[in-house]
Amino acid sequence: MATKKTTAKKATTKKTATRKPATAKKAPAKAATKKPATKKVAAKTTGKKMSALDAAAKILGEAKEPLNAKTMIERMAAKGYWTSPGGKTPHATIYAAILREIQTKGKEARFTKTDRGHFTLNQ
Incomplete structure (x- = not known):
């Protein structure tokens, strides 16, 4: 049977907290300014990469019949929607993600x- 080793605790001394003088003041915080959205910003957001589920939905929308996961992946890569x-x-x-969404x-x-x-x- 294993025995535990015990160690003697060291005596520690407590330090008193030092306070800052009450005369110290913080610098005023600057107000955050929001820039209005521009057409350039909107154009950048539409250029985002499509998610795998979004690409699968687009592929299934273009298809006339139900597809399996391998076929969806092949078509997504061929059309450049998602790789x-x-x-x-x-x-x-993609199969698991579709089932999870359902x-x-x-x-x-x-x-x-x-x-x-x-x-x-x-x-």
Whole structure:
């Protein structure tokens, strides 16, 4: 059976807190100014990369039939909507993300599972 080692506690001395003199004043804080949104800012936000789920919704909107995850990934990459950042199984990731959206949002989800592994847009 293992035994515990005990160590003697060292005596510590308490230091008294030092206070700043009451005459010291803080510099006044500058008010934050907001710049109005311009057309240039709006143009930059539309140039953002599309998320995988947004790209999947766009691909399914263009498709006439339900698609599986591998086909969606191939079409997303071919059209340049979204590319995998280097993962080995992007089809499994998009499959899980679509199922998670269906599970959490219910009837408001963008996707519907039509068959085993196949999805279409919710109408």
